[in-house]
Amino acid sequence: MNPSSDASMNWNHLRADRYIDTIAAKIPGYHHLYDMTARLMNVLLQSLQQPPEVLIVGAGGGQELVTLGSAHPDWKLTGLDPSDRMLEVATRRMESMSLTPPVTLVHGSVDQLPQSRLYDAATCLLVLHFVQGLSEKARLLSSLAQRLKPGAPLCIAAINGSPATEAFTIMMQAWKAHMLDNGVPIEEWERFATSFGKEFDPIPTSTLLTLLREAGFREPTSYYGAYLIDAWFAIKE
Secondary structure: OOOOOOOOOOOOHHHHHHHHHHHHHHOOOHHHHHHHHHHHHHHHHOOOOOOOEEEEEOOOOOHHHHHHHHHOOOOEEEEEEOOHHHHHHHHHHHHHOOOOOOEEEEEOOHHHOOOOOOEOEEEEEOOHHHOOOHHHHHHHHHHHHHOEOOOOEEEEEEEEOOOOOHHHHHHHHHHHHHHHHOOOOHHHHHHHHOOEOOOEOOEOHHHHHHHHHHHOEEEEEEEEEEOOEEEEEEEEO
16 A cells, blocks of 8 residues: 555655565555556557656555566656655665666655646556545546546556445455465554554545546546455546
8 A cells, every 4th residue: 555645644764664565465466456557558558659658656665666667668657756765665676676767756746747748647556545535536636637648548546445334344354364364463454454544545436436537537447456455447538
């Protein structure tokens, strides 16, 4: 779960490093999410005559940069994150793998990017549930749409659901068993579980799809799911 959103968060080195160390144990098929995103992007962008420019929202941590950069070293990637600590982690990961795709790292939020520059595609993976409130989520998606070319794809993944429902509780119980069975300490699970309503602000999937359409995206299509996490791709009108 990427800690990046339009609201800057205080992620120190220790917390940032722990995130990278534990996230794959927490989310079933974590690496598959990024691999599938890269393959979808390749299909969606293959008709372009030049290497695409891809905006990565919440790039701190570097998973999208590593995955897309390894598969498509000619793509031009712009990684955006409000946490300079997480951007440092992303830089270290790329350097450790000797990846040298054309990458620009930007400390800031989507609405701080110039509207004059339009991107061929964007990702927003494991970010939206950190954005507090429907109006701020809608603002983020609208800002994203304004910085994409018509026909540009967006891949988005987030924790979705209604915490007050029985279904949410059942999913959380199963997710807890998954994490503990994969070596996540109970203390880490408890921090995660108590983040809902504080750090995490999930919304029902139906609400996410409505926000996407209102922001100017069409044909949202599901391509990944793990407990309460859904991933979708949609096309900018």
